[in-house]
Amino acid sequence: MQLVSVDRIRRAEKLLEGVVRRTPMEHARDLEKSHGGPVSLKCENLQRTGSFKIRGAYTRLHALSEEERARGVVAASAGNHAQGVALAASLLGIKATVFMPERAPLPKLAATKAYGAEVHLHGAVLEEALAEAVAFGERTGAVFIHPFDHPDIIAGQGTVGLEIVEQLPEVATVLVSTGGGGLVGGVASAVKALRPGVRLVGVQAEAAAAFPPSLAAGEPVRLANMQTMADGIAVGRPGPLTFAHVSELVDDVVTVSEEGLSRAVLNCLERRKLVVEPAGAAAVAALLEHPGAFEPPVVAVLSGGNVDPLLLLQIIQHGMTAAGRYLYLRLCVPDRPGSLAGVLTRVSELGANVIDIEHSRIAGRLAIGEVEIALKLETRGPAHCEEVTEELQRAGYTVNA
Incomplete structure (x- = not known):
């Protein structure tokens, strides 16, 4: 080849x-x-x-004959190729029809329409939209613009x-x-x-x-x-x-x-x-x-x-x-006044920021007189996550990641 x-x-x-x-x-x-x-x-x-898709789309559409341009073009895409074809067709005065998966990102869908293409949503995945685009071309004579091949x-x-x-x-x-x-x-x-x-x-x-x-x-x-x-x-x-x-x-x-x-x-x-x-x-x-x-x-x-x-x-x-900037912890503490405040004070001293907190007395693994505190913390990275966990354990808390 x-x-x-x-x-x-x-x-x-x-x-x-x-x-x-x-x-x-x-x-x-x-x-x-x-x-x-x-x-x-x-x-x-x-x-x-x-x-980058406009590069290939414009090159492909520009090479069409006058007879092919008159028939219009059809493409299928999750979004970027759709926008490239739509803009290229607009610049060259060619009617464009685009098939996109039903769950295509809304900004890509809106942009493709804004460039002047007629958009149809079809199928759950790109392959289904591709098949429908090919079938549309066969029915109408529109030239199919492949996304890559x-x-x-x-x-x-x-x-x-x-x-x-x-x-x-x-x-x-x-x-x-x-x-x-x-x-x-x-x-x-x-x-x-x-x-x-x-x-x-x-x-x-x-x-x-x-x-x-x-x-x-x-x-x-x-x-x-x-x-x-x-x-x-x-x-x-x-x-x-x-x-x-x-x-x-x-x-x-x-x-x-x-x-x-x-x-x-x-x-x-x-x-x-x-x-x-x-x-x-x-x-x-x-x-x-x-x-x-x-x-x-x-x-x-x-x-x-x-x-x-x-x-x-x-x-x-x-x-x-994934970058270790969030830390999720579950701590078992005595169920008495001041326990939650003590945990939050220690977390603050360690430089972690509390994003979310859940306080429960009915978690299945708790003993009588215990309460579970679930924390979502913002940290400075993996090393800081380890430091926070280790320091809470040294302070006597039972910590479950």
Whole structure:
């Protein structure tokens, strides 16, 4: 199978002048110590539509013939590809219809409609929306715009790789959030052609990682199920073309946990003031979970920043817990006046902040004359959690984490 060439990617880059933004590269000094050298973030979360997807979508739609444009286009997406297709179609004067899963994030749904696309909600997962989009195209003649498995899509996404090499010529490792493989395949095609020694690493959520079993089998393999907060990279099966790019050009595919994803979102928000969705933060999660595994200088691509505010609140809490910033404790204390005040005074002296408290006399494991106090505390990190727990135990309290 013929791979997308760097010349084709360069043509896409020229086409995209004035359409997409040349996104900035941000230093991540807090991550440099664990990797022994410079770490930079390629901020595609600051791209038009909030992700890299406009690059491939515009390249694909621009290549349509006049007859194809007149028929309109149809796409399916959890959100980012939908927005890319909707904006590209609007810029090119093409009617766009988009199918999204029924539980698609509301901001992505609203943005897709705002760009002018006709949106239909269908199915519980992306694969069901994809099937309906294909069927719609067959019924109406609308051209189906695949989210990743097409040469024009890969060429457009590959322009991210050209920018990385131009912005950081000495790059040694590039980490790319990976779902269907269009972005990592395009970036690999560009970077490997210009810097063959650069190591390309795809990053997938371990709860939705189709590439590792596919690479092991030597062909695309469908996952039986997926359950991840990173909806943007939750793709159950690679495409034939993206699989060929990854198998030939990408050096490794690593996975990251849900806790790692939430920690990465929190890291970007807290340390860099960047809003990044879980799928877009997967490369940062790899840096956090695999210290020292990647040769510097490292570039991690932040592939998208479209996240539902309500989900962001949950992710922040999840990330705080995963980072050891929250501590949950249950203490058994004598049931007498002043016991609760004594616990809270000691917690205050230890520098922990009480977020929530529950006082119960009817927990099943309590003896007569005992009361259980459940505390949710904000701490300064894992070491502080250990200090608080140990000091409460030394003070004579029975502590259950």
